[in-house]
Amino acid sequence: MSRRIAVLISGSGTNLQALIDAQNTLDASIVQVFSNRKAAYGLTRAQNANIPTGYLALQPYLKANPGKTRDDYDEEVARRVSESKPDLIVLAGWMHVFGDGFLNNVHAVPVINLHPALPGAFDGTNAIERAYEAFQRGEIDRSGVMVHRVVKAVDRGEPLIIREIPFLEGDSLGDFETRLHSIEWEIIVQATKLVLDEEKKILVLS
Numbered sequence: 001m002s003r004r005i006a007v008l009i010s011g012s013g014t015n016l017q018a019l020i021d022a023q024n025t026l027d028a029s030i031v032q033v034f035s036n037r038k039a040a041y042g043l044t045r046a047q048n049a050n051i052p053t054g055y056l057a058l059q060p061y062l063k064a065n066p067g068k069t070r071d072d073y074d075e076e077v078a079r080r081v082s083e084s085k086p087d088l089i090v091l092a093g094w095m096h097v098f099g100d101g102f103l104n105n106v107h108a109v110p111v112i113n114l115h116p117a118l119p120g121a122f123d124g125t126n127a128i129e130r131a132y133e134a135f136q137r138g139e140i141d142r143s144g145v146m147v148h149r150v151v152k153a154v155d156r157g158e159p160l161i162i163r164e165i166p167f168l169e170g171d172s173l174g175d176f177e178t179r180l181h182s183i184e185w186e187i188i189v190q191a192t193k194l195v196l197d198e199e200k201k202i203l204v205l206s
Ligand SMILES: Nc1nc2c(c(=O)[nH]1)N[C@@H](CN(C=O)c1ccc(C(=O)N[C@@H](CCC(=O)O)C(=O)O)cc1)CN2
Pocket: 091, 094, 095, 096, 097, 098, 099, 113, 114, 115, 116, 123, 124, 125, 149, 150, 151, 152, 153, 154, 155, 156, 157
């Protein structure tokens, strides 16, 4: 039985593309791609792959629904994502911090996130640039990427896959980013398989 994945994005969607390309090996189907940015190229990638898409941005939602809150927005995103009945929700460059409104309303479906840093190192946004600046200051000689379970505390969920990436002498930010992104495309698929297969075991045992 093909497992069902919902992918949330905010940008170019290169990690989404890695998942699109790996659907057969994952024995899974991406059943929805959802974005909070209308211009996210990841939406085009989904349309090119005949995958249903959804869009809802926070500020337009609040403007259109006076009195509603960020938590209401999170609940609405959870409702729309849940409509496609995913077995797994993957945040692949999703640039919005979820509160309880989302986490408590995805019906216990596991949520995982790709983050371009090592656990506890550079939480939040612009992690790659911040790590590179720390390298330039001589504070670190490596950074990395991880996929972790999503909990309310941002980027503090249980890591599922961690890959360290050393800085090389003479590395530009672009050089480092190129190596980092190619490793992201690997671990996003590996972590997705890991969680889908653990779900499968529970299914078999139940
Ligand atoms: N509750 C959680 N929500 C999210 C997590 C998480 O671990 N727990 N991971 C993030 C992904 N992420 C880092 O990996 C991240 C994305 C965005 C932000 C952030 O500060 N966003 C701002 C808006 C920034 C912008 O629009 O450019 C915000 O939400 O106000 C921090 C970390 C996804 N969600």
